Amino acid sequence: MLAYRHAFHAGNHADVLKHLVLTQVLRYMGEKDKAYTLVDTHAGAGGYSVEGRYAQKKGEYAGGVARLWDAKDLPEPLQPYVELVKEFNPDGQLRQYPGSPALANLLMREQDRLRCYEIHPTDQRILASYLEPRANTQVFDKDGFSSLKAELPPPSRRAVVLMDPSYELKTDYGKVLAALREGLQKFPETVFLIWYPQLALLESNQLPQRLKATADQMAKKGWLHVRLTVTQPDDKGFGMLGSGMFVVNPPFTLHDQLKDCLPWLVEHLGQYDGASFLLEQQVS
Template sequence: MLAYRHAFHAGNHADVLKHLVLAQVLRYMNEKDKPYTLIDTHAGAGGYSLQGRYAHKKDEFETGIKPLWGESGLPEPLADYVQLVRDFNDGGKLAQYPGSPAIAQRILRDTDRLRLYELHPTDYRILESFLSSRPHTQVDMSDGFNAIARDLPPPSRRGVLLIDPSYELKTDYGKVVHAVRDALQRFAQCVILVWYPQIQLVEAAQLPKRLTAAAAAAPKGWLNATLSVAEAGPDGFGMTGSGMFVINPPWTLHDALAQSLPVLVDKLGQYDGARFSIEQQAA
């Protein structure tokens, strides 16, 4: 698990979907004056160079953020996400990509609490240097799955939980479901965002169904959005897309994604079968 570095995948199509959804959820949370807590269980380094050797090993950003970079006339939710990436690059050329903590840092208000967890020692040191001085922020080198018992319920009774492990270990799938159940038991109103890959594994295929069952305890139901952009490799393996399963979703999220996902299919799709889906169930 400690061998995983998100820098290899920074700015790819999965990051685009994840950070589009994250930004929309946080914008919605900002509509109320009352502060909230964001918990990021697998925070990574916070930001990534797209010019370094890690990102260039696969150049996954070339079929992720890059096709959106110079586009005008994007739907407002998608344009907002791209602007966040532009701001991270200080308005210059596309050289850096913000991770979830950097996206959050640009949206959260000073009164909002940020709890970041990262096990990889190098990524932790980068993250700690980047964000530890932010008000109401805690950066820990520990297992984010264990953070739920520590951080929920939040003091203000408003909270967002982002769960996005690498899934390099098959046990992560079960841990995610357990974490969701634990979070809802401790704080049923929590907005929970689970990112998951679309890969050729039974555990991956079953995860949305298991999350649907776990979300039965959520007072505001759930939303499941997927973006499928690529075909499996010649060996039948490889990530073909990803999904975001959102529990207690903002009521605005469905329409924001309905505007944005067709554009992502058009801009990021790598074969004729590229597609998206949005499924939602109210409580």
């Protein structure tokens, strides 16, 4: 959706969960010498100023990454993620937040292939300029959902796909599910990372169950589902309560890594007494 700008939400609690998972998965993929491909279907601008007018409008980063920045008791699985955010801010102050492509750029090796899709023209130009020096990288101004089939399987037959649309259009829920099915048909070994908002909407509530059913049928190595609930609905029953990540063919290490840090995230990012987490998996 061309009106959506992630800069308003950069570094919030949802980004913390999403990028914690992304960081752990890419670190795992990099443990083998063989190259892998990361496809980011909704890549954004790459980096965002938390001092700019967009981020300052709601200050969502203050309830997210800012609470991890100076924490002295970070659980070990959170440390690599926070270290990458600090690497993106070399002057030691939290001024910029790295989006998914920037985190990938910091983690991926020269032989690893990065494919980014972004249809917002301004964000696409910013991202293309930022990633221009990186080898084995392409940034497309095309729809990531419809382009995914052409990316699978990659030459090395090791692939990660990140799908995190805005979901401002309800059709995104169906497109995520369709893209997962098509992707697994092309290459069942693909590691899919699917972010979704926790909303008081039927589509949001149904998506994890529909993803589970698809993964049970088509994935090689099962699935993992993690959700972080940080707040309550507003007076009208609306608002984003938290967010979730659904991982298809997850690394075997991911469950225990998340288990070690989710209670800490609930304590530090929760905005009411009922803040909680969910962590479940199915191993094929």
